[in-house]
Amino acid sequence: MTFSILSRTRISKVTSHRNTLDFHPLLEQAPELYDDIEFPDYCFTETSDEPEVNAWIGPVGTVSSMHTDNKFNLFSQIRGKKYLVFADQKFSSLIPPVNKVMFNSSKLEVEDQEVWENSGIDFEDCVVEEGDLLYIPKLYWHYVRSLTPSISLSIWFE
Numbered sequence: 001m002t003f004s005i006l007s008r009t010r011i012s013k014v015t016s017h018r019n020t021l022d023f024h025p026l027l028e029q030a031p032e033l034y035d036d037i038e039f040p041d042y043c044f045t046e047t048s049d050e051p052e053v054n055a056w057i058g059p060v061g062t063v064s065s066m067h068t069d070n071k072f073n074l075f076s077q078i079r080g081k082k083y084l085v086f087a088d089q090k091f092s093s094l095i096p097p098v099n100k101v102m103f104n105s106s107k108l109e110v111e112d113q114e115v116w117e118n119s120g121i122d123f124e125d126c127v128v129e130e131g132d133l134l135y136i137p138k139l140y141w142h143y144v145r146s147l148t149p150s151i152s153l154s155i156w157f158e
Contacts, residue, residue, distance in 0.1 A: 027053050039155065040074070048158040056144075056152040064144040066095060066106040071156035073136040077128040080150025084126055084134070085110045087141040091121045095141055110143045128152075 027033050043051045052071070056064075068089065075084075087095065087110075097103040109115055116123055127147065128134055136142055 027055075037153070037155075043074070043155065043157040045158065051155050051157040054154045054156070056154065057150070058146055059149050060146055062146040062150075066108045066110055066141055066143040068104045068139045068141055069136065069154075069156060070104070070138065071158060072138045074155040074157070075128070075134040075136055076153040076155065077130055077132045077134075078151040078153060079130055080146060080148040081127055081129050082150055082152065083145045083147055084128065085143040086124045086126075086136075087121050089137075089139045089141065091141065094119055094121050106141070111145070 027037075037053070039051055056062075066085070066087075095106045095108055098105045098107055108119075110123065115121075126134075
């Protein structure tokens with residue numbers, strides 16, 4: 001199976017959050033999908049582990065709340081569109097964590113215009129579409145919401 005076949009046969013059937021597949025090591029279950037991925041050389045160093053690849057498959061409206069990743073992230077949009085909001089890690093003191101254990105996740109309502117205007121955080125946003133590849137720096141705050149049913153891959157590396 002290729003990502004092209006996967007996106008044509010599965011994504012049209014995704015209609016609710018019950019059908020969301022997130023943070024899933026899909027390539028461990030379907031290693032033949034690796035043939036569709038070209039890893040940039042900078043994902044590999046003499047001291048780093050192999051890049052970690054996770055799939056995100058879900059319907060319109062699926063949200064990943066504001067959070068940081070502890071590795072560099074190449075976010076690849078395979079199918080559909082997603083809206084992303086970013087904030088530099090220098091604003092971490094202004095982004096309240098969910099709790100002490102989940103310090104890298106926040107319930108900050110980043111789509112609320114008042115938050116943009118009154119938080120003191122310089123937010124940036126964008127929409128990614130099929131074929132887009134987005135670099136998200138390590139520990140950079142980001143929020144994701146699907147605008148359509150979608151398939152995305154995160155390639156995490158040191």
